[in-house]
Amino acid sequence: MTDRLAVLGERDFRWFFVGYATSLLGSSMAPVAVAFAVLGAGGGGSGLGWVMSARILPIVLVLLAGGVIADRLGGRRVMLAADVLRCGVQAVFAAALLWGHASVWVMVALVALWGLGEGVSMPAMGSLVPAMVRAGPRLADANTLVGLARSLAMVAGPATAGVVTAVYGPATVLLVDAVTYGIGAFSLARLSLPPQERKRSDGSMLTDLHEGWSEFRSRPWLWITTVHMGLFNLLVWAPFLVLGPLTAQRGLGGARGWGLVMAVYGAGAVLGGLLMLGRRPGRPLAVATVATLGWTLPSAALAAQASVLPVAGAALVAGAGSAVCGTLYSTTLQRWVPAETLARVSAFGGLGAFVLGPLGLAASGPLADQVGTAGVLGFGALWQLVAGAVVLAVPAVRRRRWDQEP
Template sequence: MAVQTERIPARRRRPGDRLAVLGEREFLWFFIGYTTSLVGSSMAPVAVTFAVLDGSGSGGGGEGGGSGTDLGWVLAARILPVVLVLLAGGVIADRLGSRRVMLGSDVLRGLVQALFAGLLAAGHAPVWVMVALVAVWGIGEGLFMPAFGAIVPDLVRRKELVADANTLLGLSRSVSTVVGPAAAGLVTATNGPAAVLLVDAVTYGVGAFALARLRLPERVAADGGESLPGELRAGWSEFASRPWLWITTAQMGLFNLLVWAPFLVLGPLTAQRDLGGAPGWGLVMGVYGVGAVLGGLVMLGRVPARPLAVASVAALGWALPSGVLALGAPLPWVAAGALVAGVGSAVCGTLYSSTTQKWVPVELLGRVTSFGVLGSFALGPLGLAVAGPLGSRFGVDTLLMFGSVWQLAAGAVVLGIPAVRNRRWEEGSEN
């Protein structure tokens, strides 16, 4: 399918121009609301975890808290609905418009968190109730994600600023992963998990208010008379017709399965053994977040001529944290590896999102985004589930080193594929 899109020359703007996107009214409103809701969303998992483990909502005053199995059920109940509704969320976003879907998602999630907070405060939230509530929360997230990927091009009038918009939104995510959990720990310790979830509900309200104020261009929606399978086939056809898109999606899916999931599960075990336990691991993940912030700052105002080639090189940095852990390196080296990986994560996220938004037709962007997100993250839960048993069977260090070598090899292969390496920002092959 040919793409009718304005060709914007790749260039590096002056430092003073790199925040020009904040002068776009619609983007500024969205950025404020999204950033606020992100902080609340990054606080909530901490509260939910301790609500389960402390038995805060069981009416037992926190005595005889929940088990690891209980926590597993609650965490899975959030992830599974996201995967199940992603594709439908892409169709709905293309039919109704991204703003409407995101507004409805924020309202839904805000109400869920307010109800959750009330039940915890009253001591009437047994595990099965928590499972039900986080499942609805997950449905809201599954609807939000494809719509989010499709709305960004509509938020800026000057299309050369789309990459900067993605960079700033990525910066928001990075900052929230550092600020949110720390704030949640403080609030949970002093006021309990219910207070954190109430804060989260309020931040969703701020996000919904910002979305309600947006004035976006009218788009030709997908034909509502076509069946859901038909619309999904159209989205899949667009996704599959672009080798650079499905190749990088497959790479990201295998990365989450073979590299990142084992790192998240086995990394804390290694830290407990060699790096001083929770404080050491907290430092590593905090430095990763700092790296992501730095990477976002570096990308502001910069659009490389071959964005996917740059992204593929940056993705090689993800090999470092697993590799240095496997080699038994001391904490400063592990933190340095996490810093490089964090920078790479910001660069990859910005360039993948911006390239997709530039070259995929807007009327199909929600569905194409849903296929991309599904392909990238669907295998992640499997990786989390099997990392522990495989680490016990083959050795923690062996599994971490395998992930590191895999990332380097896969990155080299992807970088060698012309459809990825030669995908230009301003012109070139449409596929």
């Protein structure tokens, strides 16, 4: 275990990890608070879908520009600016709720700014981790620890947010989120990365984007798995995020019940991360694709109108799968994509994964009104089974081995 945690001995990664883990705790609390702030304002399923879409849409719009900027200026600078922005947004959001000025459309505007910060931060994150970790063999452990931080936040965050929202209201949760973003910004400011992390280009943004696109499309395993994740977000995850809180409000105990489900999902991700620490599967993408099949279970449990404990059990399995596939996808990308284009390639991957998300979030509520919640969630579960089998059948995914040279 000591060898598996050796990456924490690297100063930059240690500072980053502490700040990132702290900000993740607040970020994992905020969605629960936002969801019940919308429902408390009378937004219903449609309003919740619009607010969630407003968070995802800016991510889609700025991802590519964020990738170019991160490759030019360095991931640390971009993530630092994004944390400062999100700290301010969440503080204003909390104040608006406390003063009674948070209509659904005010929430849409604030959440859009939140999403803007996330959109520029995501590709920067993809390039920052390998810049901090000097020893190549430790890269997978670094990604595993980052995934574990996300998973632990998913355990503590939603459960805490459910209780705090029920007792003190969503504004308190958002204020805590603002503070944690401030801590994350402080930690990023403490990093001292090598000069090669700060890349610049004399070409135009379009030229840089074309170079990143060429790198992205030249790898079939990359764009196939990206399409898979994009359709997953449209057909499985978006309906789960919108219809899950509605189902919880009607029969799973409201905010507390939904917080429990999402916390158990995080617990599963912790277990999956611990399982991955120090391990190098021979066929990483094949293992990652099999792990995505776990996402069928929570949607299927909700579609079957199961009680909170079976839904939580399904979320446990899905969470474990999310940690396994997240670690393996990230490490594969960082290992086989050149460092000088990594942020841009990550941006194209993120764009493909998220571009259909706003449509899924906005359409889930109205579609459920027409065909029923069970129909929407059940279709998503079936889709994920079929899609996972199709992706696994692709040789470029199934045959890629860990010991292949970059």
